Amino acid sequence: MEKIKAVRIVYFSGTGGTARAAACFDASFRKRGVKTKNLEITMSAVKRDYLVSDNLKEDLLILLYPVHAFNAPEPIYKWIDDNTDNQTTRAVVISVSGGGEITPNK
Numbered sequence: 001m002e003k004i005k006a007v008r009i010v011y012f013s014g015t016g017g018t019a020r021a022a023a024c025f026d027a028s029f030r031k032r033g034v035k036t037k038n039l040e041i042t043m044s045a046v047k048r049d050y051l052v053s054d055n056l057k058e059d060l061l062i063l064l065y066p067v068h069a070f071n072a073p074e075p076i077y078k079w080i081d082d083n084t085d086n087q088t089t090r091a092v093v094i095s096v097s098g099g100g101e102i103t104p105n106k
Contacts, residue, residue, distance in 0.1 A: 002059070004029075004034055004059045004060050005034060005035065005059055006034065006035040006036070006037075006056055006057060006058045006059055006060075007025075007029050007034055007035070007036050007037075007058055007059065007060045007061075007062060008036070008037050008038075008039065008056060008058040008060075008061050008062070009022050009025055009026055009036060009037070009038045009039070009062045009064070010038075010039045010041065010061065010062070010063050010064070010079065011038070011039075011040060011041065011063070011064040011065065012040070012041040012042070012064075012065045012066070012073050012075050012076050012079075013040065013064075013066065014043075014066055014068075014073070015066070017066060017096055018064050018065060018066045018096045019040065021064055021094070021096050022038060022040075022062075022064050025062055025064075026038060035056065037056045037058070041075045041076065041078075041079050042075070043073075043075060058089055059089070059090065060089065060090050060091070060092065061089050061090070061091040061092070062091075062092045062094065063076070063079075063080075063091060063092070063093045063094070064094045064095075064096055065094075065095060065096065066095070066096050066097070067095050067096070067097050072095070
C-alpha cells in the first residue's frame with residue numbers, strides 16, 4: 001500500500017463533538033507530515049454545492065458525522081450525493097456517538 005500524502009476530512013457536527021474528533025484526526029495526520037484539508041458541512045449550507053475545488057488531490061477521504069436517530073444527518077447524504085463523481089479515492093466513514101455505551105449507540 002502506498003504512503004498517504006494528503007487527507008481530506010469532511011464532517012458534520014451538531015454540538016461540536018464531531019468537530020473535536022475531526023480536529024484530532026487532523027492533528028494526528030499533520031504530526032506525521034500528511035497534508036490535510038478540512039470541510040465542515042453545516043445545516044445552513046444543505047442547499048449549497050459541496051463540490052470541492054481546492055486542488056488537493058487526496059489519497060484518503062475521512063467522513064465523520066454524529067449519529068442522529070440511528071442514522072447519518074441529512075447534510076451528510078446531500079454531500080455524498082453531490083460528490084459521487086470521485087469514486088477512486090479511498091474513504092473511511094466514522095460515526096461519532098455522543099451517547100456512549102448505550103444500546104442505540106453500539
